[in-house]
Amino acid sequence: MEKTIHGIAASSGIAIAKAYRLETPHLAAEKRTVADVEAEIARLEAAVAKAKEELEAIKQHALEKLGEDKAAIFAAHLLVLDDPELLNPIKEKIKTEQVNAEYALHETASFFISMFEGMDNEYMKERAADIRDVTKRVLAHLLGVTISNPSLISEEVVIIAEDLTPSDTAQLNRQYVKGFATDIGGRTSHSAIMARSLEIPAVVGTKAVTAEVQNGDIVVVDGLDGQVVVNPSPELLAHYEEKRARYEEQKAEWAKLVDQPTVTADGVHVELAANIGTPDDVKGALANGAEGIGLYRTEFLYMGRSELPTEEEQLAAYKTVLEKMDGKPVVVRTLDIGGDKELPYLHLPKEMNPFLGFRAIRLCLEMQEMFRTQLRALLRASVHGNLKIMFPMIATLDEFRQAKAILLEEKEALLRQGVPVTDGIEVGMMVEIPAAAVMADQFAKEVDFFSIGTNDLIQYTVAADRMNERVSYLYQPYNPAILRLISHVIDAAHREGKWVGMCGEMAGDPIAIPILLALGLDEFSMSATSILPARAQLKQLSKEDAARIKETVLSLGTAEEVVTFVKQTFSLA
Ligand SMILES: C=C(OP(=O)(O)O)C(=O)O
Ligand SMILES: [Mg+2]
Numbered sequence: 001m002e003k004t005i006h007g008i009a010a011s012s013g014i015a016i017a018k019a020y021r022l023e024t025p026h027l028a029a030e031k032r033t034v035a036d037v038e039a040e041i042a043r044l045e046a047a048v049a050k051a052k053e054e055l056e057a058i059k060q061h062a063l064e065k066l067g068e069d070k071a072a073i074f075a076a077h078l079l080v081l082d083d084p085e086l087l088n089p090i091k092e093k094i095k096t097e098q099v100n101a102e103y104a105l106h107e108t109a110s111f112f113i114s115m116f117e118g119m120d121n122e123y124m125k126e127r128a129a130d131i132r133d134v135t136k137r138v139l140a141h142l143l144g145v146t147i148s149n150p151s152l153i154s155e156e157v158v159i160i161a162e163d164l165t166p167s168d169t170a171q172l173n174r175q176y177v178k179g180f181a182t183d184i185g186g187r188t189s190h191s192a193i194m195a196r197s198l199e200i201p202a203v204v205g206t207k208a209v210t211a212e213v214q215n216g217d218i219v220v221v222d223g224l225d226g227q228v229v230v231n232p233s234p235e236l237l238a239h240y241e242e243k244r245a246r247y248e249e250q251k252a253e254w255a256k257l258v259d260q261p262t263v264t265a266d267g268v269h270v271e272l273a274a275n276i277g278t279p280d281d282v283k284g285a286l287a288n289g290a291e292g293i294g295l296y297r298t299e300f301l302y303m304g305r306s307e308l309p310t311e312e313e314q315l316a317a318y319k320t321v322l323e324k325m326d327g328k329p330v331v332v333r334t335l336d337i338g339g340d341k342e343l344p345y346l347h348l349p350k351e352m353n354p355f356l357g358f359r360a361i362r363l364c365l366e367m368q369e370m371f372r373t374q375l376r377a378l379l380r381a382s383v384h385g386n387l388k389i390m391f392p393m394i395a396t397l398d399e400f401r402q403a404k405a406i407l408l409e410e411k412e413a414l415l416r417q418g419v420p421v422t423d424g425i426e427v428g429m430m431v432e433i434p435a436a437a438v439m440a441d442q443f444a445k446e447v448d449f450f451s452i453g454t455n456d457l458i459q460y461t462v463a464a465d466r467m468n469e470r471v472s473y474l475y476q477p478y479n480p481a482i483l484r485l486i487s488h489v490i491d492a493a494h495r496e497g498k499w500v501g502m503c504g505e506m507a508g509d510p511i512a513i514p515i516l517l518a519l520g521l522d523e524f525s526m527s528a529t530s531i532l533p534a535r536a537q538l539k540q541l542s543k544e545d546a547a548r549i550k551e552t553v554l555s556l557g558t559a560e561e562v563v564t565f566v567k568q569t570f571s572l573a
Contacts, residue, residue, distance in 0.1 A: 017158045553565065
């Protein structure tokens with residue numbers, strides 16, 4: 001019978017195929033008393049060793065098929081299996097309670113999983129998912145059960161699962177797997193991110209898809225509107241086939257814009273750049289027509305490992321990005337760790353308010369050796385392309401001056417040693433703290449450019465944690481307070497002849513784009529897959545027409561009024 005299930009649109013597109021249920025075998029971890037605890041510990045160690053072997057193989061597969069950043073997930077899993085803080089308590093439990101390895105593993109892992117999941121922190125929630133994934137693998141080896149292996153699928157299917165673990169997703173073959181739908185997960189869960197980078201339509205967080213779908217059912221995954229339709233009637237199937245065709249047509253239209261500059265209907269050029277996290281992301285950025293990299297989040301170089309990356313390792317990464325971008329601008333942001341982005345090996349004390357705490361430039365100005373290493377790697381990489389450097393989370397002029405002075409010191413030192421460094425590298429800052437936005441006129445005299453980080457600027461302006469669902473109603477990009485700050489920053493920069501970009505999520509939002517054009521934004525930096533739709537939209541807009549709405553938009557009272565006004569003025573759905 002036809003049924004529609006609602007979920008979260010995690011990756012665009014429409015998939016129609018037979019359902020393939022990815023079964024999670026029941027891995028019972030019943031408690032047993034054991035006489036020989038040493039033999040039990042040996043069983044645990046053997047199972048861990050087998051799991052490691054398997055993970056090495058999956059990591060290699062991911063490296064070849066999906067790239068380094070996806071393989072890093074399995075490197076993180078391997079780290080979990082090497083972590084004495086997880087393994088020792090399991091062994092202790094076996095010894096002191098004389099229990100079987102399965103039970104000790106399950107109990108200990110559950111403790112850590114619920115602890116990490118209970119934290120209001122996306123990074124720690126992901127660590128919980130890692131531990132769950134790894135535990136399942138070890139448990140299967142202890143029980144002699146084979147866990148599913150989606151890489152064996154050999155016909156076109158839509159995968160239906162409670163959740164897709166990172167190891168499941170990394171094994172998906174795009175040729176056969178047309179889409180997937182899961183019971184749990186959100187837009188920023190690993191599986192959703194993987195689906196977007198594989199460009200497989202996906203709907204997550206449906207709560208009910210495994211209960212409602214049987215193997216062989218015909219399933220539509222509508223990754224545009226976040227819906228899953230099971231056994232559609234012929235009429236509904238025809239509707240979705242048409243919707244899929246329209247979307248494919250639209251994609252083909254967008255694809256034509258890949259090598260074109262971004263020019264508005266009245267001939268004004270704005271720059272559309274991509275946000276990237278790793279050198280592997282450059283491929284997707286270029287394939288989607290990025291005119292530059294507007295934000296390279298260097299934190300990922302520091303994550304999923306147990307110590308700081310060396311200067312040489314960093315140099316290699318920065319050089320790769322600059323070379324691949326072949327002279328196009330690349331804005332590299334210096335380390336922005338802290339807040340939601342943790343580095344366990346720095347052993348920083350827990351904070352009451354991590355988003356208001358010791359993070360980003362604050363941490364770099366204090367941990368100067370780490371900061372200087374990154375700056376040297378960047379300066380040395382500068383000769384390989386068009387590098388621009390920006391500092392995150394600048395609150396005061398003094399911080400910007402200090403960071404820039406350290407950069408210049410390192411530059412002078414390198415030049416004295418005869419190491420070539422490009423002259424006149426642009427040095428800018430993120431505007432993501434309201435104090436910096438308000439003082440933009442002062443900053444504009446000293447920076448080469450601004451990049452507005454709305455993800456943080458919004459949360460700090462309305463005082464609503466960007467990760468907290470209970471206050472998410474306050475997280476309003478179109479709140480006139482935010483628009484006035486953005487407008488003030490752009491005007492202040494332009495008065496000093498400086499350019500302004502935006503690298504927060506807002507830059508790729510179809511409702512925000514006409515407003516940002518009206519306010520005079522010069523560069524829009526977004527996730528790669530948003531670039532072509534944004535270019536298509538900007539080609540239809542006239543900057544002169546848009547500029548006429550500036551005053552009206554800034555005089556409105558609420559976010560709702562702004563949205564209604566912009567939708568009406570620009571005929572947006
Ligand atoms: C781009 C931003 O930085 P991040 O999302 O990495 O904090 C921002 O705050 O808008
Ligand atoms: Mg930020």
